[in-house]
Amino acid sequence: MTDKAKFLPTEVYQYLLSISSRETAVQAKLRTEISKLPGAQMAIPPEQAQLLQFLIKLIHAKNILEIGMFAGYSALAMALVLPKAGKLITCELDTQHEKLAREHWRLAEVEDRIDLRIGPALQTLEQLFAAGYQEKFDFIFIDADKTNYNYYYEKSLQLVKREGLIAIDNVLWMGRLVQHDDGSEATRALRELNKKIHTDKRVEMVTLTIGGGLTLVRKL
Ligand SMILES: C[S@@+](CC[C@H](N)C(=O)[O-])C[C@H]1O[C@@H](n2cnc3c(N)ncnc32)[C@H](O)[C@@H]1O
Numbered sequence: 001m002t003d004k005a006k007f008l009p010t011e012v013y014q015y016l017l018s019i020s021s022r023e024t025a026v027q028a029k030l031r032t033e034i035s036k037l038p039g040a041q042m043a044i045p046p047e048q049a050q051l052l053q054f055l056i057k058l059i060h061a062k063n064i065l066e067i068g069m070f071a072g073y074s075a076l077a078m079a080l081v082l083p084k085a086g087k088l089i090t091c092e093l094d095t096q097h098e099k100l101a102r103e104h105w106r107l108a109e110v111e112d113r114i115d116l117r118i119g120p121a122l123q124t125l126e127q128l129f130a131a132g133y134q135e136k137f138d139f140i141f142i143d144a145d146k147t148n149y150n151y152y153y154e155k156s157l158q159l160v161k162r163e164g165l166i167a168i169d170n171v172l173w174m175g176r177l178v179q180h181d182d183g184s185e186a187t188r189a190l191r192e193l194n195k196k197i198h199t200d201k202r203v204e205m206v207t208l209t210i211g212g213g214l215t216l217v218r219k220l
Helices: 008-020 025-034 045-057 073-080 098-107 121-130 146-159 174-176 185-198
Strands: 063-067 087-092 114-117 137-142 160-169 204-210 214-219
Touching: 008 045, 008 137, 025 045, 025 073, 025 114, 045 073, 045 137, 045 160, 045 214, 063 073, 063 121, 063 146, 073 087, 073 098, 073 137, 087 121, 098 114, 098 137, 121 146, 137 146, 146 160, 146 185, 185 204
Parallel strands: 063 087, 063 137, 087 114, 137 160
Antiparallel strands: 160 214, 204 214
């Protein structure tokens, strides 16, 4: 959680949660379990989960795609605000945290709304494409390996409906994008994608400082 409060002093961050968090008991339980895992900081913070929920409700989303599940915290949040007939397809490379995620989806009674696709997301997206999912999603959340972000963005533009939303996480990459000596592949990929989206005429966009930086894109 420390990384997630990077843009705010800890005390202010705690205050923010105290006046705004509406996290359910099951969400809090899963977050506690995740905090014991290596890579725990990969899960989005509660205020970001709440923002995704707010957006999903605002646009009356019924079909959601998530790229990068980890231990299922963001998937749980999004599934909680889907209508009963709604569906969330979430992509994850491996099964390491599937059991933990499913246990909490079950507790929250949303397991039947979540379709977990294990394997490289590049492949899963191609499969969705081949299965006729073009322009089928109302909302897409990109939160997986940064080096493939450009591919995920381009595919998401094809898979999301007109006027649908794409949310892209970690676009400020914990400040690493402005460290000029950071020429890692992930950093370069994020810099290039940020630059591209800024002037992309296919979309409307806004970047927020929540979490690790979140760009919201609306397909025109
Ligand atoms: C930042 S975490 C996702 C966090 C999750 N959205 C949340 O907020 O709870 C990124 C996840 O993407 C997964 N991942 C990395 N490369 C992937 C790939 N090529 N295909 C599918 N998933 C991948 C990682 O295993 C990791 O669990």
